[in-house]
Amino acid sequence: MSPSRLFSLIQYPLPHHLLSRLVGRLAECRLPWLKNALIHAFIKRFEVDMSQAQEPDPSAYPTFNAFFTRALKADARPLGDGVLCPADGTLSQFGAIEAGLLLQAKGHRYAMADLLGGDTVAARRYLGGSFATVYLSPRDYHRVHMPLAGTLTEMVYVPGRLFSVNAATTAHVPNLFARNERLVCHFDTEQGPMVMVLVGAMIVAAIETVWAGQVTPLSGQVQRTRFDRPIHLERGAEMGRFKLGSTVVMGFAEPVDFADMPLGGMVSMGQTLGHLATLRQGRRGQAPSGEDGIPLGMHR
Template sequence: MIPAKLFALIQYPLPHHLLSRLVGCLAECRIGWLKNALIKAFIRQFKVNMNEAVESDPTVYPTFNAFFTRALKADARPLDEGLLSPADGTLSQWGEIDAGRLIQAKGHHFSMAELLGGDPLKASDYRNGSFATVYLSPKDYHRVHMPVAGTLTEMVYVPGRLFSVNDATTRHVPGLFARNERLVCHFETEQGSMVMVLVGAMIVAAIETVWSGQVTPLSGRVERVRFDKPVHLAQGEEMGRFKLGSTVVMAFANKATFEANSANGPIAVRMGQRLGDM
């Protein structure tokens, strides 16, 4: 097994975007025998529970991406109360934003302004708020949902690298989430301002939202989209999805109380699970 630090270091010279686009082409392949072989191998490798899916027959999906972003049955992820997990995955970091800085991993921090694409004015809203980071591994359900009800006000595409976002890389690549390509979604909620950042990663072919469809990849510059016509999303409603796995960083202008505060380390979570209270 490659040591974690070496795994992180060998990613620096790799052509992140080229590799990701090549994998994206493969994931959109419609050659029946090939896409079926990929899907079945993935199910075996990661022990995917297809009984949860609306369509349980893996051969029905037209592409690997269609399978990967599959919808689940309505009762597969019941919604709890309070602040909810936006996705299946691992709650890797959570807590208070300390003077505009968030924890990436032990010994690594990054600034809210950097995460938002260099917007100190927006970042100031969250200077003393709270945040939570959920990592979606390949085996997880890859649609992202609303932790609380909110109204979308602005979407910002921020170009960047595509480092892997697994545990090894988050521990050894400084400012990882503020370096990778990402989609920043600003919401207004009854609990105050909230931002959800969908972070791209190596071999993530694209990020989609329910209001704009596929958003990434885009050009090499920051692009902002304001929404004069409100986009309202209920708590637990889908807001986006990853075509292959990645990470969601959500931040709140007001403080949240997390039930995970008593945990000693990262914990597994499921979409709709209660994380705490605003």
């Protein structure tokens, strides 16, 4: 048995939420000697470049979480053109949404409807569109930004497990992103619907948004929040952050050309991921006649 397979199997019986909450308390500790020890150990382990930070002194942060979600200098992440990368990390997968399915890893696909908390109506908007998945790198910037300008229409909290989302786990745990706790954020853009899914993971203590503050951890059932007053975010604007790192899955109703992007390559917030194809008249939001295009057996 491979080490990555063994690592994924070990995670199944673990108390994911309990471990994450304990780590979250530690990350919010304000004892100077402890939080400084954690911060300096992290910087050394992951070779963090503090020269890009708005506050370059590690000891100036009141908690480990404040350090982890640190702001950068204004010119640290220039914006490219087209569809922007939302965060620093690894571009783990990208491509077309085929028959309502997204690629998780070689041999593993999962349904857009499952990712969106069982919402088959919302999933239809993305038939024939594109997706991209960014795994946030521990060493880099941990705020999440808008790939396109958009107006928030709905936020959906979906409860779930908290498996690790690293490469070893994505290769061996089926439907990983549709199993984990996540926050689904629906936007209207000039280029059609866009969804940003912030996926929780092992030891990710919380997910925050700029419009609602800290949203997770929650528990129980799917919780939907509609926004009657428009919340508009410009392209490149911050939309959320992870307290400890995780993954962002983006869905676009229109096809995106990712021609120059290396699969598995390192990416930075603000760089160009690709360019949207020409809008096709009448396609957006229409389901194929007689069925929704989502394979049977793939919904929860």
